[in-house]
Amino acid sequence: MFTQYKYWYPYVSPHDPCxxxxxxxxxTPPQLYIAFQPIGLPQFPTAKEALMHGTLWPQLYSPYPNPQKRNEKS
Amino acid sequence: MVWYYEKKLQYPVKVSTCNPMLAKYLIEQYGGADGELAAALRYMNQRYTLPDKVVGLLTDIATEELSHLEMIATMIYKLTKDATPEQLKAAGLADHYVNHDKALFYQNASGVPFTASYIQAKGDPIADLYEDIAAEEKARATYQWIIDLSDDPDLNDSLKFLREREIVHSLRFREAVEILKEERNTKKFF
Known part of the structure; x- marks a missing residue:
């Protein structure tokens, strides 16, 4: 499996103004890792759940904002 | 191709806070370079010269982009229809009001009018599909930044739906590339 978010550590100067x-x-959403959707991928149990997620397949769902948001964007 | 119009939105649009400034940001997805109009027109036009295996995909996605355009239009309309000129001014929409009153217009968040140079049709199927993949990723990113700026939970719910659709469309265009490569099911070792 893949992670939906990647992290990096930019250079911090002692003289940064902010x-x-x-x-x-x-x-890094799922389409980057699937390339070609396999046949028979499991679907959401109900049409309503699929609508609310914007896709029929849980494996194509990408959450936003990042649910595990760390101390970024202050 | 014939379109049948169904008078409802693809996904419900609810706006719970009176914040016309959000309309200014949403216009980016209406008439901006990576917006829904650009997407719909790009795919609707490219499909004529693409191999017939993937024409149907572009028709379907272009049609869905038009339904997204209507969702964005609904959001912008709801956010501005009851605003006073003073409120529009405070939201940074005074220049829009001067030019258009409360009418919607195909322009980006900075007021630059829509132009056909936002889209491309190169005639080379791989070049065109790669542009389409890039367009979907850029639209996804634009939705992310609008969600970051918006504090309206109901509006954000609809925007998250639209962001997810960009992801699904990107995957479908990536699959179209694989279909045109025609090496998908052959065991090849390079």
Whole structure:
């Protein structure tokens, strides 16, 4: 499995004018790792759940904002 | 191709806070370079010269982009229809009001009008599909930044739906590339 967010640590200067954001992150959603959707992928149990998630397949769902948000974007 | 219009939105649009400034940001997805209009027109136009295996996909996605355009229009309309000129001014929409009153217009968040140079049709199927994948990723990112700026939970719910659709469309375009590569099911070792 893959993670939906990646983290990196930008250089922090002692002379930065603003309080530094030490950890930055970016989104890496499922389409980057699937390439071609296999046949018979499990679907959400109800149509309503699928609508609310924006996709029929839980494995294509990408949460935003990052649910495990660390101390970024202050 | 014939379209049948169903008079309802693809996903419910509810706006719970009176914050016309959000309309200013949402216009980016209405008439901006990576917005829904650009997406719909790009795919609807490219599909004529693509191999027939993937034409249907572009028709379907272009049609869905039009339904997203209507969701964005609904959001912008709800956020501005009851605003006074003073409120629009406070929201940074005075220049919009001068030019358009409360009418919607195909322009980006900075007021730059829509232009066909936002989209491309190169005629090379791989080049065109790679542009489409990039367009979906850029639209996904734009939705992320609008969600970051918005504190309206109901509006954000609809925006998260639209962001997820960009992800699904990106995957479908990536699959279209794989189909055109035609090496998918052959065991090849390079």
């Amino acid at each position: 309080p530094p954001i030490k950890i930055k992150s970016y989104s």
